[in-house]
Amino acid sequence: MTPHDIARVQTSSAKTAPIADAAEKDASAVTKTERLVIVGNGMAPGRMLEHLFERAPGRYTVTIFNAEPRVNYDRIMLSPVLSGEKSYEQIIIHGDGWYIKNGITLYKGHKIVSIDRDAKTVTSDRGVVEPYDKLVIATGSVPFILPVPGNNLAGVLSYRDLDDVNAMLLAAQSRTKAIVIGGGLLGLEAAAGLEAQGMDVTVLHLMPTLMERQLDPAAGYLLQKAIEDRGIKVICKASTKAIIGEKKVEGVELADGRLIPATLVVMAAGIKPNAGLAKDAGLSSNRGIVVDAGMRTTDPNIFAVGECAEVGGHVYGLVAPLYEMARVAAEHLVDSSSTAAFVHSDTPTKLKVTGIDLFSIGDFADGEDRNEIVLRDASAGVYKRIILKDNRIIGTVLYGETADGAWFNDLKKKQVDITDMRDTLIFGQAYQGGSPLDPMAAVAALPDDAEICGCNGVCKGRIVGVIQEKGLTSLDDVRAHTKASASCGSCTGLVEQLMALTLGESYNPAAVQPMCGCTTLGHDDVRRLIKAKNLKNVFAVMQELEWTTSCGCAKCRPALNYYLVCDWPGEYADDYQSRFINERVHANIQKDGTYSVVPRMWGGVTSAKELRAIADVVDKFDIPTVKVTGGQRIDMLGIKKEDLPAVWADLGKAGFVSGHAYAKGLRTVKTCVGTDWCRFGTQDSTGFGIRIEKFMWGSWTPAKVKMAVSGCPRNCAEATCKDVGVICVDSGYEIHFAGAAGLDIKGTEVLGLVKTEDEALKVIVALVQMYREQARYLERIYKWAKRVTIAEIRRQVLDDLEKRQGYYERFVYSQKFAQVDPWSERVSGLHKHEFKPMATIGMPQAAE
Amino acid sequence: MTWAMIGRITDIPRRGARCIETPQGKIAVFRTAEDRVFAIEDHCPHKGGPLSQGIVHGAAVTCPLHNWVISLETGKALGADEGAVRTIPIKVEGEMLFIALAALSDCAA
Structure with missing residues (x-):
């Protein structure tokens, strides 16, 4: 754990x-x-x-x-x-x-x-x-455990709940051999899951074909081929005699004497x-x-x-x-006198294995009084079979092509006489009545009471009605209001078609918000293509990705500049003309065109010497306003642009560097006084905050990053509404992230608890680097985290040590080029042109 | 029309701007990616933001205060916004840039 x-x-x-x-x-x-x-x-x-x-x-x-x-x-x-x-x-x-x-x-x-x-x-x-x-x-229910010797060995699992899944995921880390006993729905899903986790999987099935209760032999055969194509071995007619092993599972012995080695055995032979x-x-x-x-x-x-x-x-x-x-x-x-009664009905079966489409319902055994219609397309791997009795559908098996499942099910339920469409029935709904082959037509033609979501019993009429009545536009909304496609999700496509049908052109599920008017590509595509196509400057990106404007706009240029800074540290030369003015001149523009300046005070700690230097600068340059910020810094407002280099020179002499209060980058790390002074402090929160800030200052990020370290759960540094926060506790450091206290107010999520300051720093750095590499420009951590999920972030930066180390190292490398004080660079003359007028003409005192 | 020399085209970074101080206020002089130059009042028609500090793209600049986009060619706000700044005639001779002083005094009027 x-x-x-x-x-x-x-x-x-x-x-x-x-x-x-x-x-x-x-x-x-x-x-x-x-x-x-x-x-x-x-x-x-x-x-x-x-x-x-x-x-x-x-x-x-x-x-x-x-x-x-x-x-x-x-x-x-x-x-x-x-x-x-x-x-x-x-x-x-x-x-x-x-x-x-x-x-x-x-x-x-x-x-x-x-x-x-x-x-x-x-x-x-x-x-x-x-x-x-x-x-x-x-x-x-409880899983059916085969009554064979060895069924209680360590390494024998069932497949019923999350504990079973967690145990399988743990076992899968060994990347060794697994056996799944049972080739039914559950067994095959377990096998596919374990295979996806890198296990070498064998399925043992007692019957001659897979899923024999839901599929006929022909479809079972196609399914077996598809399963085997994924690298899963299938042994049918396999009767398990014993599970072998001393203390742990070592293999399975079959009745025919075969021995199959394995370190994990999953029993999926049914439930009771x-x-x-x-x-x-x-x-x-x-x-x-x-x-x-x-x-x-x-x-x-x-x-x-x-x-x-x-x-x-x-x-x-x-x-x-x-x-x-x-x-x-x-x-x-x-109501104890209610007449509501449960009535038996057939339920369609679907297999939730990505890439395998199958659908089956009803009775498909052969019989004197039945006949059938079969379609096979060997090269496409399609098999369809409809079983008829008295010209009515009593069963359907579809493999490889299941779009018409809902329609066949509807015909079966209503016992429709299919005599008139018998010749074309197997081709599906789109071929009936000579209507054109339009994927939408099938859904459009469904009656209002046709069942769309089998899991939740939601029919077409209800979905369409709610979409119209509540003005729903997204799949999530429809799921929330109707529960359609909210369980197994296999009818998602149908629900989306219904939305398209109901909303017309205003529904576009695949719509990606373009970065700006210069391109049709979204941020994620652009980020991916910059890496994939090795694009290393703004012009190459615009050329290769076919920008429709000659040199972008004020929306895409800063974004592209950030992506390139992040993706090619040491190689890409920062394009200052693509930066917003604040980041170009390293100060914050104010409404009257003057600037404000915030020097860095590491962890919010200052000294008499620093305060004296600030006081002197304020006097010397006649700075109108001095204010304490929310991030534990001092802000000097109303400085003329021309004065900036001189202000910085004086601040620099006192040891100040830029506080990056203007940056889409690391802003501030707030701290409380922790064990230095506080009677409740559990760790050196001040020291750790300063350490984080010294490690991470200068890094550019998709949007601003504000942090805080509190020395105990009383949380005086207000760490639980920050992009990244730390709450020190006796047992270590509780790392928080994805908080917000601006446009949105949101408490942080707990990433996890680590024991040492070193580990806490590493996890925080890895988290920020993951965010740097993945987020969209101007997307704060809490929005990014919502998109990629807290669990995924936790998996990558907390649980997966290799990934964590990778992120950490990439951040450290990038800092080699980022940790240069922009103020001292400009005091030394960089970008002089920014801070001086080009010319002065017609002024009375002008003396050139 | 009197032309006043203000400096060299290379004094301005490509996709950037510099300011000219005049008794009537600041003039922003822009140089585009294709080396076209423009001069306009350094005063956004919206809330007076310093246009010289904006991001230059194509023949337009985005004001740093509230993202109005101003055409450098016409001085008019682009898109949904309405408003305009005065444009000042500018010419390039060799490397040297000149602006029209007459236009400056109009500015003051």
Whole structure:
């Protein structure tokens, strides 16, 4: 566990108390609210609560026990987390704030061990006893572990939750061999994820073809080929006899005697409902906890939802029916006489492995009374099969080309007689009725009640209606309002097509904001191309990237100059004519054309000698205003441009250098007095602030960078609203970043806790260098961090030591050319022309 | 028209400007990337910003105070903004630059 993990776990457990307090206050304020206790915090109860809060806000006081120490996250998206395409933070459904807002008491890491139905209480493994009026059991499922010798060896994992994913990610760092047992949906996603993490993966599957429950043999064969093309080995008809190893896994032995070596074995051979708790409480259970169509167990005060529930003889593992259970249960919690009933329906299957498109629904077994339509395109790797009975679709398997899945599903659901379009049915919707082959036509032709998002049961009419009614323009907005494409994301393309259809030309998902009117390229493209094409001056960039103006404009030139300064240290000659006036003359222009000057006071510390020098300069040049800044510096305002070099010369004699108060660069490092003076100080915050400032001054950055170091959590240096801040604690240095206290106000994010000052400096330097290399010009750290995600930044500068070192070294190299005091350069005569008029004519006192 | 010599074209950096002090105020003299020269009042029509301190691009300058873009050829604000500064005739002979003094006195009027 890395230090920041510890820090975060502490934060979250500390948060439990205030959440509970809030709930108690609510409970006392509202008379006679009923107590709703939920065992489990997965997607089904999360969705149930959303319905409940919408339908009957304030009706229940809710308490949740979650055996996992975290909030509700999207389990369908674990595969992208495993493959590295998403981070945990990106798959959170309900953050801590949601629980607080709804007055929910959430016990993280509490497993319920018993239910007392007479006393109407539940008891957790940590001894909490909670009374309920209504209880919802949502304990989900447990992985099926093959009953073979060695199944409990270290290195044998299942694939159910984030802990499993984290364990796999850790194991994958070895870059050795892994075996996945089970060639179903989950197993293949696990295999693809592990392969993406650099493991050598073999899939063992008991049946003759992969995903045999969702795919016919032909599609299974295509899938196997695609999986093998990625470098994953597939062994079908593989019966596992034993898992071999002394203390740790060393391999798997098959029934036919083959031995396959591996250091990691993932069991993905199926799941079984987790009904133990309910069974112990005497509730009727079969494969799962038996419930009626209203999701009630045999105890009328106890409901069950999710993978643990068995309704109408079925148990479910895909999200769409689980969400339907959630809706039905919520209805019954709102109104005990509700007639809402869960009805079984087929759910399409999709595989979330990037680059593999497959879709299957319904029944596709051969039979006397059935016939089929098949399309194969071997070179394109496309296979489509529709199974018909009485001229109606009863099943569909699509591989390689799945755009028409929603349409086929719609025809199947409505039992449409397809006799008239039988000849062209397999080609899809776009070919019906002679309409032109327009990808949009398929979506346009869908009826309003056609289901677009299977996971959340959202139909076309609702999406279009909400887009129009609320004036939505972005995919994120549509997800927020309708939940369409917000779970597994595989219908994202359809939702985008609907948006395009509804909004017309005003919707342009791929739109990149161009840098300025001189180009159609966005900042990210320009930065990439500068590196890729080895462009090393402003004119080369404009020529090669086909700028439409001869020499740019006031927007793109400073940006390009920064990108080149950052990307080619030591090679690129700074183009001063492309710098804003403040950075060109190293002072801040004021409204009357005079300038202000801020000398550097390292860490905000000064001395009598320095103050005396400033006082002398103020007197000598008749400077009208002297002011203390927010960054612990002294600002002299109203200096005539011609006087600047002389002012700097006098300041320089006292040891002052430029404070860069004008720069898109490192501005100030504020400090408190730390262990030097303060009775609460835990570290030498002043010394560390000065050290950071001496290390990093002179560096140019995409936008200004302000820092602070506080010596204890009382935070007198106000480090938690800075671009980068440090809070010293007894155990080390808590590094913060991405705060703002200007146009936007935003508290910082915690990057992590490190033990030593040296490490803290390295992490901060790496963070700033990553920002220098990636951000768009004028984009502050908090905006950049929002774009690339906190988790990704943490991964690169805190967790990945090699990356951290790389960033650190590139920053250090770049500083060799950046740490030159611009004031003393100009005192010595650089850019003389800037500070003198070219000529004086017609003036009475003019004497040339 | 009286022409006053103000210096050499090389006194001004390309894509840059220098100032001339006159009794009527400052004149900004610009040199573009293609060595064209222009002279205008150093006083943005918006809030009086010193145009000589702006970024020069094409035959225009962006005011350093609030980013108005002023055409060096016409003195007019470009884009959505409305306003104009006086342009002053300038000529190049060899390396030497001259501005028209008559225009200067108009300035004062």
